[in-house]
Amino acid sequence: MNEKIKVVKNFIMRRYFSVFRSREKLERFQEKNILAQLKYIKAHSEYFRDIKADSADDLKALPYMDKHVMMENFNRLNCVGIDRDKALEIAINGEKTRDFDEKLDGISVGLSSGTSGARGLFIISDDERAMWAGGVLARFLPKGNIFGHKIAFFLRADNNLYETIDSKAIQFRYFDILKSMDGNLKELNEYQPSILVAPPSVLLLIASAMEKGEINVRPVKIVSVAEVLTENDEKYFKRIFGLDIIHQAYQCTEGFLGYVCECGRFHLSEDVIYVEREYIDDERFVPIITDFTRKSQPIIRYRLNDILVADKEKCPCGSACAVIKKIEGREDDIFIFDGPDGKDVTVFPDFISRCIIYAEGVRNYKVVQEDRKNITVYLDVTGDEIRNRITEEFRTLSGRMGFEMPEIRFEDYTYDPARKMKRVERKVR
Ligand SMILES: [Zn+2]
Incomplete structure (x- = not known):
């Protein structure tokens, strides 16, 4: 046929x-x-x-x-x-x-x-x-x-x-x-x-x-x-x-x-x-x-x-x-942080995204967990104000879910057509 x-x-x-x-x-x-x-x-x-x-x-x-x-x-x-x-x-x-x-x-x-x-x-x-x-x-x-x-x-x-x-x-x-x-x-x-x-x-x-x-x-x-x-x-x-x-x-x-x-x-x-x-x-x-x-x-x-x-x-x-x-x-992209009693605290990608979205004004972003103590936030906007707002959102989340607040590093966002876009990614396995 x-x-x-x-x-x-x-x-x-x-x-x-x-x-x-x-x-x-x-x-x-x-x-x-x-x-x-x-x-x-x-x-x-x-x-x-x-x-x-x-x-x-x-x-x-x-x-x-x-x-x-x-x-x-x-x-x-x-x-x-x-x-x-x-x-x-x-x-x-x-x-x-x-x-x-x-x-x-x-x-x-x-x-x-x-x-x-x-x-x-x-x-x-x-x-x-x-x-x-x-x-x-x-x-x-x-x-x-x-x-x-x-x-x-x-x-x-x-x-x-x-x-x-x-x-x-x-x-x-x-x-x-x-x-x-x-x-x-x-x-x-x-x-x-x-x-x-x-x-x-x-x-x-x-x-x-x-x-x-x-x-x-x-x-x-x-x-x-x-x-x-x-x-x-x-x-x-x-x-x-x-x-x-x-x-x-x-x-x-x-x-x-x-x-x-x-x-x-x-x-x-x-x-x-x-x-x-x-x-x-x-x-x-x-x-x-x-x-x-x-x-x-x-x-x-x-x-x-x-x-x-x-x-x-x-x-x-x-x-x-x-x-x-x-x-x-x-x-694979569920973030894992240290909890107060040495236990793992798992955070779903949605909660991570919300920290960025709630800060408002960002169109393109990517959040990468490098290891348990470090995350990198890639943004298409710059300025201390937005960075402080995002850091505050993460602090609120860490308080609410009881994990140790990570260091946040900010970088410029770039688009790479060869890679699938992921807003939230965990590097550490
Ligand atoms: Zn239907």
């Missing part, structure tokens, strides 16, 4: 048919698919050859995986006989030459833009790619008019995934973040997208150019991807682009995990993944996901490094897929 037809078929399925309004129906659908996936991996993956696959509950007997396990066992794990080192070579070469068309035995290869150390490798077949593209379109084409859209995608690497979407009915253009931003902005202004997809760090540059009157683009929909979207940036984008909702796609190497619906709430894509929750406090949890659509590279009980914040309120959009309040950041 032609790839474009597959995309359309999956688009129609995901948009109009597999929409779950009842939790019970969704759970039955998940059970059926988990079982089918277990049977599939048992038959096709050497790593999973000896597992039990008689009921969906057998999933619970499997150990967790993460990026490390995936990379260590890559050759035995994948179901299409791809060699890790060969795949890595192609993916790295693609990133160097900015030409992402090379495939390995008909399978596309990509690297996750890792924020810390180890990079993840992902492989996807043309079939999976068509499914993925159909699913993404189903989620993100605005209600009513689905044709005639011009989509602008800003990404660090193309992975030749997205071009699947390009057609007469829906135009698509890929913008390489690592190319000159001035050139990109100029091209974007000429292109005039109706849908703009970009990481927050790039949206900030576009919004700032809008504010200065250098460009004028009026997308009807913005989808924030690849980085954590903070409430502060979200508000700024709404104002600059005159939109009520900034959409988000929670998309990573491991799959398409979540999206913001028409009501502006964040849903987990439980029609493609099964999510187990490892709670780290009353509302925050680390997701462990099982994707029941991935056939070349099984994602089974994969523990992500993200902190999600649960939301108990149902969404008025009617979808039975669970809602979360937000993605708060990476688990």
